[in-house]
Amino acid sequence: MKVYFERRILLGCIVAFAILASLGIYTYRYFKESTVTTRQVTHTNEVLYHVEQLYSAALRLEVGLYQFIETGDTSFASFYRGELRMAAEHTRILGALVHDNPAQLRTLDSMRMTGRKKVKFIQEVMLARSQSVLAARRLVPSAANDAITKELTAAIMQMQQREKVLLQHRTEASVLGESKFMRTFLLMQFSGAVILVLVFYAIHASFRRRVLAEQSLREVSEEIRDLYNNAPCGYHSLNAEGYISEMNNMWLQWLGYTRDEIVGKKRFIDLLTAESKSLFENNFEKFKTTGSVSNLEFNLVRKNGEGLPVILNSTAVKNEQGDFVRSRSTVFNLTERKKSEAKIMQLNNELEAFTYSVSHDLRAPLRSIDGYARILKEDYGPKLDPEANRVIDIVVRNARRMGKLIDDLLDFSRVGRKELSHSRVDFNTMVNNLRRELMEQEKERVINFVVHPLALVEGDNNMLRQVWENLISNALKYSSKKPLTEIEITCTTEEDKTIYSIRDNGVGFDMKYANKLFGVFQRLHKVQDFEGTGVGLALVHRIISRHGGKIWAEAAVDAGATFSFYIPSETR
Template identity: 35%
Template sequence: MSLPLQQKLIVPGLLLAIVIPAAIGYITYQQGMENTAAAGWVGHTYEVRAKVQVIYTQLAEITSSTRGFLINGQEEFLGPYTVAARDIGGRLQELRKLTADNAEQQKRVSALEALVARRLTYSQALLDIRRKQGYQAAARITARGEGLQIMAEVRELAAAMDTAEQILLQRRITELRENNRRTQLLFLGLAGSLAAVLLAAVWLAYRNAVVQQRVLDLTEQARAHSENIVNTVRTPLVVLDSDLRVQSANRAYYRTFLVSAAEVEGRAFHELGSGQWDIPGLRHRLEEILAQHTTLEDFEVERDFPGLGQRIMLLHASKIFRVGNNTETVLVAIEDITARKRAEATLTNLSRDLQRQNTELQAVNQELEAFTYTVSHDLRAPLRHIHGFSHILTEEYGPRLDAEARRYLARVEEGADRMGQLLDDLLNLSRVGRKELTLQVTGLNSLVEEVRTELQPETAGRQIDWRVETLPFVECDPALMKQVLANLLGNAVKYTHPRERALIEVGHLRQNGQSVIFVRDNGVGFSMKYADKLFGVFQRLHRQEDFKGTGVGLATVQRIIHKHGGRVWAESELDQGATFFFTSCNPAAPLETIEHANGGHR
């Protein structure tokens, strides 16, 4: 049963508890009244019967008194007659009043009055005859028996009236009994209802008590639960009363500040420990919390705590209203932020270091750029002059020089040429390193074709068998990817030079789910024990006289592939050709953005 329903039942229940006793009272009163009325009716019946009896008796007295006078003629015998004759009219009047509610009886009363009148007239006549004509004349009239006849009619009439009254009484008693029985039933019903209402009230009260007990149990459980939480929580908590004295503290407080409950409870907050919380600003703020409903947030306290050393604590406080005893308290939560502060300081330092390093790095980068510019401009200029003038010397003064001098001049020119090439390659390498990638989906086959066209001066007059597979489209920087292919294909052309028929393959295979591009040749190859030197700057595995080169090409290839997040490696055997592989991507920039529809055609 829900509480609202109980509440709804209270008013009707209360009304029933009032109405039912009132009804019982009313019914009881009503029955008493009816019984009184019934008793009245019984009395009335007896009164009627008595009245009839009196009238009959008086008539009998009139008869016997008349008879006495007739016999001895003495007037004193007529005393009872005179009294009865005088009163009987009043009696009849009373009887008529008594039976006023009953028309039948009224008719009988009228008949009785007529008989009484006849009897009185008859008696009067007898008395007159006796006085005037004597006994014999009167006796003759009596012998006719009229007096007896009147009395017989009166008896009959009285009996009828009596019977009528009896029947009436009987009927009233029966009605009363019936009425009493109904009333008793109603009484019983009402009493039963009252009992039910009382029973319900008692049951509700019992239930209420049970619920109340359960609420109390739950409240106690909740209190225990919250106390458990407060004690389990790792933040030190203190509850202060309105005088800022410690009401209680949790386990974390005792543990953190190395104190016991006895040392803390009941003492003023600012007196705790070494007076660590005795800070005028803090006390003022705590007082404000109670007075002005404010809260205290992030109040930092840095000092030497007994047994803990130098610490930084962060205080938060707010008002708590305790319903139980209607008191206001202040909950203070204390957070040890020493470690965090130190970490922050370290982080700030690190970040400052990083900032400085970054600035330094930028300066170095700028220096590098300036240097590159100088190399590009200032070193190339004298080189150009050396080359230019030695060339003019050879051209214009060659005929006047001997062969040795001309050979030396040629060496000067070659040296300047090579240095020019070296500078160009180095600058390119540095530019590749600094350049931002401009990624776009590029068909590798078209790049291979462009490179082959540009290699025509070197391949002219040579027998080269090109086998280029259908290559994928990849997301890459097309200019840089072209440099990769130009270097690899250029190398393949260069190192197959000794072969009568060169074979150069460009293909594509899958390895560990990655797309790998390879360039294979049947050239002079290299020994794998020098493979680690292959991609280093200025590292060469061949003599300049055999194969010209600056040793920067493969370093550039590696730098470009690394910039694309890919990997480059080579496999070879001396005099057995070489294969260079590369993946030009990391998983975030898949090599095969669009796989070519056609398969390879090897």
């Protein structure tokens, strides 16, 4: 049996019970004792009574004896025998009464002896009287008789006295016992009452706490219910047969049904479109054993016939035997998301159409400008003056530059739209191959190019190759005016992040323009000094960002630049 009381209440009850029990035992024992005392008092009174009787018998005999001497009445004999019998009876009773008191027994014995002496004397007197009055009168009064009488009286007195003292002691003890009992009784009763009051308060407090707890529990459960019903997502439970056993208000609102129309009446499958029905059938039985499904997309039919796309996550609630009891499912409304996705798809298509025409339509005229300018120079150059030739060169140069800009811009746009592929990328091979390829074009330069071992990374191989190609090209480009070019690629680990860096000893840049570094068409150097469209680093930045990573640079004017980046190990 489980005890729900608090420990102190339990303890209080036990103590109160113990006090009541000991009160009972104590009272019982007291009354038993006081019965003994009463019996003893009665006993003493009995002893006194019989002693008294003996005494009065002795007195009566004495008086009777004197009268007999004078009158010689023969009835004395029967009177004497009667008294004697009675005295003997009283003595026997006394003997029984005081058998446990040696002092009294001894006195009783001496009384018996004295009694016998008295009897003997009376018999002597009766014998003398039968002869003559005078003979009898000579015997009475006598010193001997007086002594016997005195002795008897003394013994009786002694016995009486002893019993009275005993009685007094017993009465005193009884009174003392009574008052002690009363005190103890009251004390125990009082403490019992106090403890009961305390227990009552403790129970009251406990009860109060329980009531308050129940109240707050009720409030919390109401809050939870409110949350359940009005959360911005749908919650429902299905039983083993697939019937909806619970559904929150938000979900019902989406579907357009009332709770009574759904709960216990409809199976989840009844709400689905045909293709979603088969998805549900393929998953429900499996779900009951595996215990969870995630991110299943279902299409439902609302009460008014409209479609409702949702995404569902569910876990199974099982009993102690491991049998499926019900599902606990969370559902998000995908209507808005589907709309946005459709919109995004449309925008993407438009963007694609746009870039497609940019790619095609803008490049064709540029090629014509370049081509015909070249034909002009080739076929008519000798006939034209130097200024005309210079102008043609400018046309050609600008047409080419615009072609490069368009190409770079398209690359940049493509990186933003293209799906990331995922594979393990070996930076060592990639970087060393790139170094070899790019150094091929810089044969006349003196370059000290060191590549330290690089950790593997996960990501899109082609895009990451583009990153390294741009970074290495930049390092080679901006260090091209140094007599000795130094380039170093390293890989370090900081706080679980693997950081790849490329350092060169080129012209560097002023750190106050560092924020412009990764912007599209942002350049920190003149075209006359270093060729470029200002897209390369923007492209690198975009690729690293799409991998969830970060890129930054440190540099100083004429003191080289270091570009560093990291890519988280788990990219999406």
